[in-house]
Amino acid sequence: MSSIAQRPQRADARRNREKILAAASVAFAESGLEAQVEDIARRAGVGVGTVYRHFPTKEALVEALAAEHFEDLAAIAEAALEEQGDAWEVFAGAVWRSANAAAADVAWCEIIGGHPTAVQAASRGRQRLAGAMTTLIGRAQAAGLMRADATVDDVRTIMCGFGHVAAAQRAGGALDWERYLEIALDGLRAR
Amino acid sequence: MSSIAQRPQRADARRNREKILAAASVAFAESGLEAQVEDIARRAGVGVGTVYRHFPTKEALVEALAAEHFEDLAAIAEAALEEQGDAWEVFAGAVWRSANAAAADVAWCEIIGGHPTAVQAASRGRQRLAGAMTTLIGRAQAAGLMRADATVDDVRTIMCGFGHVAAAQRAGGALDWERYLEIALDGLRAR
DNA sequence: CGTTAAGATGAGGTCCGGTTCCGCTTGGTG
DNA sequence: CACCAAGCGGAACCGGACCTCATCTTAACG
Incomplete structure (x- = not known):
């Protein structure tokens, strides 16, 4: 065998x-x-x-790249775990860095936005990402800087919206993903 | 002739x-x-x-329905113009009603999300919608209840994200468009 | 009721993009 | 150097979706 x-x-x-x-x-x-x-x-x-x-299959190719992208995002989030200072800023910084990395890449936006094929695959990177994000969120909440009911899923949801806004922006819509993130992150902040 | x-x-x-x-x-x-x-x-x-x-052409059919949908949204926004009471609640109520109307309809979500075909057409309804929304936003800002720098485009951006979150949710993702709206609208509120 | 032109039909044309497959090429090995 | 299996190329295949058109049907009017 x-x-x-x-x-x-x-x-x-x-x-x-x-x-x-x-x-x-x-x-x-x-x-x-x-x-x-x-x-x-x-x-x-x-x-x-x-x-x-x-x-x-073409799908296999997409999955390979999606996995790579999620590993990249996980690396960004894990790097943030090491940072000192204001827990909210650390969290928000990680989100901004992720968004910047993805925004220039149409496929990446689509993947983050929840493209069916990509959702299945990339479980490893996604888990690392979710783990690190959970910690970042917990810290920001402990510091009283993030709304207490926020979860990783909220971040995932916001990033899904982000992906599509960014994709639409590249497609010519008069949208602005940076503005989008500014507002959405504000919605996650503690009042 | x-x-x-x-x-x-x-x-x-x-x-x-x-x-x-x-x-x-x-x-x-x-x-x-x-x-x-x-x-x-x-x-x-x-x-x-x-x-x-x-x-x-199929596209013409899509355009016809998109136009209809934007008229519906415009009607919702215009109805809100007549409402009395807290200007923020009036604005948010209109957004929630729009979202509820669209959420059950995949195509409607895609259209709101900025589907290329639909963006072109439907200019009349979109203008009515933008007009009414601008007034609603202005009132909420005058009452000090909405961030002063918010614009109609911000609402459009948020609704673009909404459309895709809702579509992704229907497609099986573990997303929640109501939660999304809650957070995004919070991001538009005055602090 | 007869006539006519608008309207309806749906099999087939066409295009497009993923996938297959078979003959040819080539890196690696004895 | 000879050999061969792994690897390569790209024309052909195939299914799916939009759209056309030649033929039949029927509403409307005198």
């Missing part, structure tokens, strides 16, 4: 996998999750067949 | 137009704007060709 010690992946294959991931990242950032597989292949300089050799 | 006084539209045609509009309304409410033309035709009890006779 455990004789799966096959010959390791060929070097060019490993390289192609990376190229595809990078190309997909760019394409999705520009065009959102409806970017086309053929476009991704072209950017990566490979044929569509190669993309499908590495990722059985 | 002005001899366009053709024979009036046939009675069955007028009836069919209404049936199509009603069917589309239901289908879109259930499945969102990606509901299929064939499904709409089936619900209306007509052939697809008939749908296309009345609406040159």
